[in-house]
Amino acid sequence: MHTTLPSYFSDRNAFLSGGFSCADRVDGFLRRIEETSHLNAFVEVFGDEARQAAAESDARFAAGNPRKLEGMVIGLKDNICYKDHAVTASSHMLEGYVSVFSATVTERLLQEGAIIIGRLNCDEFAMGSSNETSVYGKVLNPIDTTRVPGGSSGGSAAALAAGLAHVTLGSDTGGSIRQPAAFCGLLGLKPTYGRVSRWGLLAYGSSFDQIGPFTHSVQDAALVMEVISGADEKDATASHKPVPAYLDALQQKDVKTIAYLPELMENESIIPAIREAYRNTVEQARSNGYKLTEARFDYFDYLVPTYYVLTTAEASSNLSRYDGIRFGHRTAAEKVDLDGLYRKSRSEGFGWEVKRRIMLGTFVLSSGFYDAYYAKAQKVRRVVTEATDRILEGADVLLLPTTPDTAFEFGANSDDPIKMYLQDIFTVQANVTGHPAISFPRGNDEKGLPLGMQLIGRKFAEGSLLALAGELMN
Secondary structure (H helix, E strand, O other): OHHHOOOHHHHHHHHHHOOOOHHHHHHHHHHHHHHOHHHOOEEEEOHHHHHHHHHHHHHHHHHOOOOOOOOOEEEEEOOEOOOOOEOOOOOHHHOOOEOOOOOHHHHHHHHOOOEEEEEEOOOHHHOOOOOOOOOOOOOOOOOOOOEOOOOOOHHHHHHHHOOOOOEEEEEEOOOOOHHHHHHHOOEEEEOOOOOEOOOOEOOOOOOOOEEEEEEOOHHHHHHHHHHHEOOOOOOOOOOOOOOOOHHHHOOOOOOOEEEEOHHHHOOOOOOHHHHHHHHHHHHHHHHOOOEEEEOOOOOHHHHHHHHHHHHHHHHHHHHHHEOOOOEOOOOOOOOOOHHHHHHHHHHHHOOHHHHHHHHHHHHHOOOOOHHHHHHHHHHHHHHHHHHHHHHHHOOOEEEEEOOOOOOOEOOOOOOOHHHHHHHHOOOHHHHHHOOOEEEEEEEEOOOOOEEEEEEEEOOOOHHHHHHHHHHHOO
């Protein structure tokens, strides 16, 4: 299915040769968006704007001066700001809110000729692993509409898998790009923390969040990363390290040694199809001339608890601004005092999963529990980071499954938050440590559901991850 869907890297040659126009491609995407509206991937489509931008791109191609991403059609997750456009994080709390500025990534994409076609559904405030918490309703996986597309960037993954854009952007706090990429058979890249500016991304966990692309090809991912990466005076956490030519890096074979965890091949908490795909990926890498080295990581049991203690604490702080006075929904209830205004506005504006995480975060930061939970989790975060760095001292990358399961059916984990949170067991490591990670497709199981494998690399080594993923994906 995916090999026939549009890739900007292949389309660009057609644009340059006049094989077809950007306007033709945009019209095709808009028709397909309408035909697949049952997927619920888009919450808003910018049809007229996209057509106007396509006409401008065609003029630039005709004049011989296209920009780096000229004519690339991109969808934005509904937590990335775009000036004079709505952004709601798929929450009733921000219903009707129109952004007064654009995120840095949005500005950089537009400056290089990208066409923003719409905003994409997601779990509310990026909190979820199934895209079932959105105020706009669930997103369907286009490969099997009875199953989830993953979360929280489920709309971004579903839209790309259905062929509704060249590239989509998501955000990844604990796997929210990589898990949906695995469930929908796509490439999904979570950059190094600080590689891409977070300015204009509605915050969930500020020390974890990163914006990254979903693509069909490593070339598309490389092009987008060249544009959106780099220092930003508006974001103090954005790195000043020079941005490499990621597209050129695809031709280099920097990775020599790949670490893997042999115990995962026998772990019964991972479904057999993924264990087999993991084993086959190791053997393919070995046959391709890479050195494979066995590694050990003893902290999987601590990853999910550490992640949820820290991210819920940060969410409790970040979402305190949505109080009905400074930002967000204000209750229509009459005769309420100030305390009642806060309580009713927030109770009405937030969904249950967001409320759960705010309450958890407030608890772990409260007097008497701060040291027992939050401070201890920060210590574990350091231990996990050091353990990951040790593995990457002896190898260029660490190979892992992306998820323990394939896309699950709607409602399968909804009544058990712990079971849902454990879907992130292999993805949260890279967010806890800040390392870059990429999920790439490795075929399908007996039901036709995609299987995803994951590479974690040294910090700021996105080019190496893209090159290796391109070689190993199928």
